[in-house]
Amino acid sequence: MKIIKKEEISSLKRSVDQGTEAQRETVKKIIEEVRTHGNMAVKRFTEQFDGTTLDQWRVTEDEIDEAYETLDGEFVQVLSEAAENIRKFHEKQQANSWFQTAEDGSITGQKITPIDAAGVYVPGGTAAYPSSVFMNIIPAQVAGVKRVVMVTPPGQDGKVPSGVLVSAKLLGVTEIYKVGGAQAVAALAYGTETLLPVDKITGPGNVYVALAKREVFGDVDIDMIAGPSEIAVLADETARAAEVAADLLSQAEHDARSSSVLVTTSKKLAEEVHQSLNEQLSTLPRYETAKASIEDYGAVVLCSSKEEAIDAVNEIAAEHLEIVTENPFEDMAKVKHAGAIFLGPYSSEPVGDYFAGPNHVLPTSGTARFSSPLSVDDFQKRTSIISYSSEALKRDGDKIARFARLEGLEAHARAVEARKGRWK
Structure with missing residues (x-):
């Protein structure tokens, strides 16, 4: 990891990925094909990009039952507990309609209404993400959305990972389609003979998914254009280097473009974290990905004071911010920009990814300066009332x-x- 000064932070900043001209044109063509030819286009693109031919692309009850049989019972229990924690957290976000009456009899207020239908994109490919199922579907359900649709790319065997199907079933979602990429986004936005359109599309995906969401925005709503994962760790001499290094690697293994940054006033900690990173990195299954991330987008911001360090994390505006200092709550009060904040030595970032309850769909690429995590609010409309x-x-x-x-x-x-x- 390179060591930089606070005034060099601008070198770490990345804007939201706009894709290449060729990628944007490809996405536009896919969307137009799906709008024009519906199921036929979806089937053709699934064969082309996912390497599988599907005559039936809606997941059946038999497939969901089979997923339950192949999944370890203890893991199903873990999924159930995680879903419960996430639901409890999001229930605290529920808003109510309100009205106020003036002395002259005039009434003004706000009416809260859930959107009619939401589409959730769950990534596939080399990994399965049950957590994405929970984080996108639960706030929609708490908001009162009646129809929630899930799309996810099939494997070459034409199947969806068991953990993804079981997670959806635990939430009562059974309208699931084996389709991914830009074609899935287009199908959600404009509908096909099989899939009725939705009003909002959420969930992460590759650059083609992100570009497709950008393209359909306006015809439907979207959550955000998410970039590669990010973590910043604000730490002082009280932090343990091995724990900080492990947390930095937890994001580095996501993507070769993920960003992992340590902000500290302690040169000793910076050196120890660097050494521990190299030791832990060598045993990671996703070694190549994490190594590329740390080398290209990893950094230590060495600051001269706590105040400078706080300014640094505010300038970075990271998706995930860990504060591992002597007084983390005191330091947190001074932080203005972060997607989610993890306080103290026991609040490792994966705690929030999977189990604590807050949503892990967070603003990236510095957009935490003006945007918020996915929430119940994202699935509700506010209508002004005037009488x-x-x-x-x-x-x-x-x-x-x-x-x-x-x-x-x-x-x-x-x-x-x-x-x-x-x-x-």
């Missing part, structure tokens, strides 16, 4: 008409004045 009384219109009518004319909108003014006989 003016005759007394209020009598009081405010001339003011409203004057305001409208100030903006050059005569019809606006006349619409109010059309009721003038009511307030004279």
